[in-house]
Amino acid sequence: MKTLQMTSIDRNILTGCRFFKRLPLSTAEAILHGAALAEHEKYDSLFRQGDRIDDVFLVLSGLVRLYRVGKDGREADVGVFAKGELFGEDTMFLGYRATANAEVAENSVIARVDSRKLRQLAASDPDVAQAFIEHLCHRGKMKEDLLAQDRLLTAPQRVANYLLSQCPNGSTSFCFRLPFQKSVLAGKLGLAPEALSRAFSALRESGVSVKGRMIEIHDRHALERF
Amino acid sequence: MKTLQMTSIDRNILTGCRFFKRLPLSTAEAILHGAALAEHEKYDSLFRQGDRIDDVFLVLSGLVRLYRVGKDGREADVGVFAKGELFGEDTMFLGYRATANAEVAENSVIARVDSRKLRQLAASDPDVAQAFIEHLCHRGKMKEDLLAQDRLLTAPQRVANYLLSQCPNGSTSFCFRLPFQKSVLAGKLGLAPEALSRAFSALRESGVSVKGRMIEIHDRHALERF
DNA sequence: TTCGGTACATGACCTCGATCAATACCGCCG
DNA sequence: CGGCGGTATTGATCGAGGTCATGTACCGAA
Structure with a gap:
């Protein structure tokens, strides 16, 4: 430090x-x-x-x-x-x-x-004070989202969700780079790294290619359906 | 209404x-x-x-x-x-x-x-404003607790946790009445009602008796260890 | 009391994801 | 180039808990 x-x-x-x-x-x-x-x-x-x-x-x-x-x-x-x-x-x-x-x-x-x-x-x-309150409400909603996600979604669904959250809206097909290691993403989603890997493989057949940190989504609607 | x-x-x-x-x-x-x-x-x-x-x-x-x-x-x-x-x-x-x-x-x-x-x-x-901020922080902590509980604890552990949270601190053995239906408690803890039932049975051998909505804890330390 | 409905318990089964172990991949430095 | 350490993938196994089906206890109404 x-x-x-x-x-x-x-x-x-x-x-x-x-x-x-x-x-x-x-x-x-x-x-x-x-x-x-x-x-x-x-x-x-x-x-x-x-x-x-x-x-x-x-x-x-x-x-x-x-x-x-x-x-x-x-x-x-x-x-x-x-x-x-x-x-x-x-x-x-x-x-x-x-x-x-x-x-x-x-x-x-x-x-x-x-x-x-x-x-x-x-x-x-x-x-x-106002900024603080808004910040905290926003946080509250995010935590609620997390909890609901944990209780309602399977591993591939969580990953699909995350990918969609990164998608510039409007585009049906896009490409981006993971902003961190996969093990970190796994933790964020409440999964073991292995489960994340498997989720990615499961999503392959819905048009998701993964090469290292680069992710390609060919059809966002396929993901939404998941 | x-x-x-x-x-x-x-x-x-x-x-x-x-x-x-x-x-x-x-x-x-x-x-x-x-x-x-x-x-x-x-x-x-x-x-x-x-x-x-x-x-x-x-x-x-x-x-x-x-x-x-x-x-x-x-x-x-x-x-x-x-x-x-x-x-x-x-x-x-x-x-x-x-x-x-x-x-x-x-x-x-x-x-x-x-x-x-x-x-x-x-x-x-x-x-x-201040009251609001404190309220929201408190909420935030509770949601964090929930999320962590979901990710770290098994069903019997969650139930044990809940029981301890109802325990007047100090006493090693106590008794209380569930404030709502078991199915509601199950939902709160992120469990199916059946899982809650089984959790209660599992806790029986740690000194928890359940009769209807009345719960008796004979040894809070046994619960803490769980 | 008997009936009927609702909560709750228990059993059988199955799915999901954690875990462990082995292997493949990739960047790095000699 | 070859070897190395960290990261990711894949396979096999297992256990927790969801689901469904059935059984039981309880409570209010007749």
């Missing part, structure tokens, strides 16, 4: 992301002022379940995995965060204790903002 | 529940003023996924089940709300569209508050 100076590029990434976009630029700057930047490498641990956390985290590049572990040692991802996303925000209203472990899933640059400061801002500036 | 007048008892239930408790009484009254009260019976539908919703819902008595349905028609619960709980609040920041179906799971009295009014209050009164 190495600390860095924040560049104007970093600022642009942050002020362009969903949470900040609805705030006046000056407010965003105020929040970001004093943020600490650090470089982390794969498998670094940012915090563990139960740790005291006094910061909110922002991903500038790379990927972070949030997960819990069962008594038997198995891990279950409860969130995966990429560039421009924010995590650790629940803890600032839950006694500043982490509800999960955070691990860097590929070399990343991560900013942290003092959560007390942010909380004070939310209390004094209605815009910030 | 039958509309009712709000009694002072109702007011007490509401102002005593978690969301309102951190607000000054006058603020709570302001929110509740103009709320519509109605009686619903089992299996009534309050709204369906995709419906436009202009209210936030409060359970005064009874039980409401929030669920999604898959293409195959199977249902998956994403939330179960009892007396004093609030639901439908995400939608007011998500284009006023419901993300799930709501069904009354046993005869209930339910209040609805105009969500625009509530939203305005949140924008103008920092206390309300």
Whole structure:
């Protein structure tokens, strides 16, 4: 881990992301002022379940995995965060204790903002409060989606879903590159890596080709039917 | 469905529940003023996924089940709300569209508050905004718990967990009455009713007796080990 | 009391996905 | 080029839990 100076590029990434976009630029700057930047490498641990956390985290590049572990040692991802996303925000209203472990899933640059400061801002500036509320509602919906997906969908259906979520809407046939390792995708979808592999093979006959990280979808409607 | 007048008892239930408790009484009254009260019976539908919703819902008595349905028609619960709980609040920041179906799971009295009014209050009164944020964080944690439970725990473990969550802490042996039908509990835990039955039998040898809705736990430590 | 309906329990079966082990693939460095 | 380490695939096996069918206990109504 190495600390860095924040560049104007970093600022642009942050002020362009969903949470900040609805705030006046000056407010965003105020929040970001004093943020600490650090470089982390794969498998670094940012915090563990139960740790005291006094910061909110922002991903500038790379990927972070949030997960819990069962008594038997198995891990279950409860969130995966990429560039421009924010995590650790629940803890600032839950006694500043982490509800999960955070691990860097590929070399990343991560900013942290003092959560007390942010909380004070939310209390004094209605815009910030509003942005927070919308952010949390959005999060809530995503978690609901995840839960429903877990309870209703088979492995190939989850994968089909994910692929469709990456599809620029309108196009019936498209091609893209997975933004991370397949093992990470597997975790995100609540599957073992092997199950993900098999799901991809099952989708082959519905017009999905996989070569390394490159994915080609020939007929999005076939996927929707799945 | 039958509309009712709000009694002072109702007011007490509401102002005593978690969301309102951190607000000054006058603020709570302001929110509740103009709320519509109605009686619903089992299996009534309050709204369906995709419906436009202009209210936030409060359970005064009874039980409401929030669920999604898959293409195959199977249902998956994403939330179960009892007396004093609030639901439908995400939608007011998500284009006023419901993300799930709501069904009354046993005869209930339910209040609805105009969500625009509530939203305005949140924008103008920092206390309300704060209460909302805390509420949403709490919700977020609960959903995270659910997801992790789904991914890490077997059926008997989930049931053991639930029983422990009902246990007055400190006591090693206790007894209580299920607050709803077993089929509802099954849905809440993401299980088929049969699986819940089997889980209870499996727990019998760890000192859990079940007679109708009455549950007796003889040794909470045995459950924790499970 | 008997009837009928509803919740719940139990058994038999089968599907899905986890797990373990072996192999194939790919980038990397000598 | 060949060997190596991490990643992905494939096969075989197994167990958890869903589904369906049947049986039982319970409760209210007649």
